[in-house]
Amino acid sequence: MKLKFALLTALTVATASAFAEKAPEPPGGKHAQAAEQLFRASFRADNPKYWMTRLDQDETMKTCGLYRDNPPRKIGAALEKQNRATIRYPVDGKLMGDWREGEKLAAVGTGGHIGFIQPDPPGRTRGGNCYACHELAKKELAYGTIGPSLHHFGKIRGNSDEIVKYAYDKIYNSNAFTACTNMPRFGLHSWLTPEQITHIVAFLMDPASPVNQD
Numbered sequence: 240m241k242l243k244f245a246l247l248t249a250l251t252v253a254t255a256s257a258f259a260e261k262a263p264e265p266p267g268g269k270h271a272q273a274a275e276q277l278f279r280a281s282f283r284a285d286n287p288k289y290w291m292t293r294l295d296q297d298e299t300m301k302t303c304g305l306y307r308d309n310p311p312r313k314i315g316a317a318l319e320k321q322n323r324a325t326i327r328y329p330v331d332g333k334l335m336g337d338w339r340e341g342e343k344l345a346a347v348g349t350g351g352h353i354g355f356i357q358p359d360p361p362g363r364t365r366g367g368n369c370y371a372c373h374e375l376a377k378k379e380l381a382y383g384t385i386g387p388s389l390h391h392f393g394k395i396r397g398n399s400d401e402i403v404k405y406a407y408d409k410i411y412n413s414n415a416f417t418a419c420t421n422m423p424r425f426g427l428h429s430w431l432t433p434e435q436i437t438h439i440v441a442f443l444m445d446p447a448s449p450v451n452q453d
């Protein structure tokens with residue numbers, strides 16, 4: 240009995256000291272570095288080399304990580320401004336492409352996969368995978384709900400130049416409007432080309448697109 244008590248006391252003291260108040264480790268400290276190394280080493284060596292640069296965080300990612308995706312408003316606004324400055328437009332300046340092309344791209348969830356089992360072959364179409372997070376055309380029943388429904392997006396918002404530009408900018412760099420959002424920055428990361436983005440814009444905006452039908 241006594242022994243049990245002594246053991247319990249020792250255990251309590253040990254546990255308490257292990258969790259004792261310590262100043263939190265600053266970002267980039269030794270534990271963070273060790274975790275980063277382990278993470279980088281966990282990718283298969285036969286992944287395309289260019290892909291590994293995706294592991295280098297830009298300032299937006301670092302700041303979002305630091306604030307657990309919820310930065311103070313002033314810092315968020317500064318990030319949004321920086322991200323707005325990255326947006327590039329197609330050479331002919333036309334932001335509305337072909338909704339039929341956009342419909343295909345929005346639905347494609349493959350391309351550019353790095354592999355745990357089998358990487359995507361180079362050149363496989365990279366899509367926007369929009370349905371992973373958004374409802375768009377009604378006929379597609381499988382969609383995620385991380386993002387808001389975009390069904391009737393053009394019908395509700397109209398397709399003024401302003402809203403067309405907003406849709407283009409949002410897809411090009413989602414963080415231009417919402418710092419640290421879950422939505423990828425498709426244009427910034429060259430995941431989609433400016434031209435492909437114009438097709439997806441048309442898919443959202445064109446009155447004939449299934450997004451704007453019932």
Ligand code: HEC
Pocket residue numbers: 345367368369370371372373385386387389406409410413416417420421422423425439
């Ligand atoms: C990983 C999830 C994810 C993916 C993939 C994704 N989005 Fe989003 N999207 C979001 C979230 C979350 C929001 C709401 C927060 C914000 O505005 O960023 C959003 C917001 C939007 C908005 C703004 C809606 C509004 O009411 O103003 C548009 C437009 C949009 N997404 C279009 C797209 C398109 C088109 C694609 C595919 C090319 C796409 N998204 C892919 C998560 C995603």
